[in-house]
Amino acid sequence: MSLNSYDTVIIGSGINALVAGAKIAHTGLKVAILEANHDIGGFIASSELLKPGYVHDTYSSWHPLFVTGAAYAELGPELECRGLTYCNTEDAVTASISTTPSGEVRTVVGYRDVAKTVSRFEDPGDRAAYRDMLNEFHHLSNIVFGALGSELSPTNMARLGTRLFRSAKMRGSVRFARTALMSGRSYVRQQFRGWEVDQLWTPWLLHAGLTPDSATGGMMIPVFASSLHEAGLPIVKGGARHFTTAFAKLLDDLGVDIHTGTRVNRIITQAGRAVGVETDNGDRFHATNSVLASVSPQALYQELLADEPSVEVQRGASQRYLQGRAAMQIHLTLSGDVPWSNPDLKDVPLIHLSDGSNSTAVACAQAEASRLPAEPTIVVGQQAVLDSSRAPAGASTLWVQLQEVPYVPKTDASGDLLVEGAWTEELKEQYLQRVLTRIETFAPGFRDLVTASKVISPADLEYFNANAVSGDPYGGSAEIHQNLQWRPFADGPSWNRPVKGLFHIGASVHPGPGLSGGSGYLAAARIEKLTRRRPAFLGGINK
Numbered sequence: 001m002s003l004n005s006y007d008t009v010i011i012g013s014g015i016n017a018l019v020a021g022a023k024i025a026h027t028g029l030k031v032a033i034l035e036a037n038h039d040i041g042g043f044i045a046s047s048e049l050l051k052p053g054y055v056h057d058t059y060s061s062w063h064p065l066f067v068t069g070a071a072y073a074e075l076g077p078e079l080e081c082r083g084l085t086y087c088n089t090e091d092a093v094t095a096s097i098s099t100t101p102s103g104e105v106r107t108v109v110g111y112r113d114v115a116k117t118v119s120r121f122e123d124p125g126d127r128a129a130y131r132d133m134l135n136e137f138h139h140l141s142n143i144v145f146g147a148l149g150s151e152l153s154p155t156n157m158a159r160l161g162t163r164l165f166r167s168a169k170m171r172g173s174v175r176f177a178r179t180a181l182m183s184g185r186s187y188v189r190q191q192f193r194g195w196e197v198d199q200l201w202t203p204w205l206l207h208a209g210l211t212p213d214s215a216t217g218g219m220m221i222p223v224f225a226s227s228l229h230e231a232g233l234p235i236v237k238g239g240a241r242h243f244t245t246a247f248a249k250l251l252d253d254l255g256v257d258i259h260t261g262t263r264v265n266r267i268i269t270q271a272g273r274a275v276g277v278e279t280d281n282g283d284r285f286h287a288t289n290s291v292l293a294s295v296s297p298q299a300l301y302q303e304l305l306a307d308e309p310s311v312e313v314q315r316g317a318s319q320r321y322l323q324g325r326a327a328m329q330i331h332l333t334l335s336g337d338v339p340w341s342n343p344d345l346k347d348v349p350l351i352h353l354s355d356g357s358n359s360t361a362v363a364c365a366q367a368e369a370s371r372l373p374a375e376p377t378i379v380v381g382q383q384a385v386l387d388s389s390r391a392p393a394g395a396s397t398l399w400v401q402l403q404e405v406p407y408v409p410k411t412d413a414s415g416d417l418l419v420e421g422a423w424t425e426e427l428k429e430q431y432l433q434r435v436l437t438r439i440e441t442f443a444p445g446f447r448d449l450v451t452a453s454k455v456i457s458p459a460d461l462e463y464f465n466a467n468a469v470s471g472d473p474y475g476g477s478a479e480i481h482q483n484l485q486w487r488p489f490a491d492g493p494s495w496n497r498p499v500k501g502l503f504h505i506g507a508s509v510h511p512g513p514g515l516s517g518g519s520g521y522l523a524a525a526r527i528e529k530l531t532r533r534r535p536a537f538l539g540g541i542n543k
Contacts, residue, residue: 475507
């Protein structure tokens, strides 16, 4: 057993932990990051997964939240000096393609240019309504991003409410609150006559852990639309591993010690304060200032703080914490570009195979009923469109994500597949064939181009990253009762810390899932503020 002393100890090394580690180290505090896996980054990784010369972002890929967030504004120049470079689009950003019951193929493309996007809408009224949606959101975006970029303590909530009232007055404030509570389906039905906005933007709600019928979808659709028009869909040049490599270099230059292959099994407390951690091999890391835990609520309160009496309420709440739908990844190497029947899709970075609210809602319901969706929403990422280094000349990679699958499949909604209650290798292969057949519908000859494939099931996700409980990569259900000031739950929001000096960060904490680094940045900002106020303080973080 060894004893190591630091000011701050961080458990985990996902984006929130990396951001927090760098920001805290800038204050002069001595920081250690402890990661159970052999590589840092969590779900940020890339490799030549299938064949030499083909680079795949193994899990996450798209970084619009990060490049538009506070963490990148502060740390971006330092990361760029250490090799982080983004590839982005100036034209097409996203698209969606579907088939109507009559057999008509419908395609809608979203461009960085709003005028180019709306020019494809059939209804002139929808063109004006779309511009109105973006203008209205722009007018109140400081409120929305203020909520997403701050701890939602009662004081901050009151401050945001006052700002909203001053900006929008009573009528506008009521309308804002009403829209924020609407589902995405209801919002697009109310605002638009045609099908384009629904088909283009409603599938994006899945990327926030929502369904078309979830509350807050009415606010998230303008958030997604505005963000992608403004920021595009940046990916890391050469693969996501260069993101973690740049962070590793920055952290090393800041004196942060990174310990990989180090699994923490207990947070040590004294008199209701976190004072360090203990690993599974008995090593202890003392923390004179703070401990940050990028873990699930279940792991934090039921395992790491199993013997801490002050968190009984939170421990009970963590036992009732709900996970969202599971997800899976599919990686493909292709001998050529995808032969889309609609040539407009050739240069689109991310495409949804979905008709919008209807098919997405059905697939979500089937997954939540432990059924394999008959027609899942298929997210197709064409990273090589933005970054030619991802594949040899004339070839391509495909990044496919399914966000509506059950963790424990009990039956197949179509009745075609044999399901035995687990993601067996046989079931993974059968579901892969369903996905390939669906893509082939919109890209004749596609299957003939596939030269290698890899399926990462929900069980595989959880095995790699313990925070993906039940194969949910979004850190728990994002329904309204586990969102915003109630995330992870009403008795354990991020600003209410029953254990002094302990900060919970990660996707399970406000502002929730997504590659923004938001919760790590907020925790670090809190520590930084108190360190400036009391440079030699010990134990003042929660006072």
